[in-house]
Amino acid sequence: MGCAGSSQAKAKGKRGSDLSILCSLHSFHHLMVALALPSTGGINRIKKPRSWKHPQPITICQLIQLRDEFGDTAPHYGGRKEIWDALRAAAEADPKLAQAIVKSAGIILQNPDMTVCFDERGARYELPKYVLSEPRNLIRNS
Structure with missing residues (x-):
């Protein structure tokens, strides 16, 4: 750094x-x-962020678009691309696999919901809730 x-x-x-x-x-x-910060090994298990609500109801397609846009632009704001890639994979995985991804990448979690993480060099990575879980007001297509 x-x-x-x-x-x-x-x-x-x-x-x-x-x-x-x-x-x-x-x-x-x-x-x-x-x-x-507590190491990833100290976090018992990764949890989805608490229930949250998007400012306006959105569809699953819009949520996916938001996530893709974040994934494409996040590395430009600092940190290492391989850590961003690992965080994206962990966000899309089930909690047990997410824990393994985070641990193998050497990512340090500030809290179990993965909203704030650090790499081994101390660079900070912030993930918005829409990357980690679905909002309460998600419009489900019928």
Whole structure:
């Protein structure tokens, strides 16, 4: 995990070395946050998020479209693509398989519903509820 300006630290003298120290502290902070969180092994089982309601009723097709759009754009907001891929697979799997996917990818869960996760480097991954479960007001096609 880099820090903006850290490659210019030597060229800027004292200010650059201060910036380099700040970047190191920032990376250290992310590592400490990740280590302080309960590991995936400490989570007894992955659970779907509590019941939630979309602002307006949506169909299963619209829900799938939202999930696909999130899956396509999420890696552009940071983190590693392989972790995003593992999270997507875990979100689509049954809880037992999801637990195995998360564990094998080295993902650290902040809570059992997978809404906030971290990788081993301390990068944060947030998953919206619509990726993890269906809303109460889902329109079922007959």
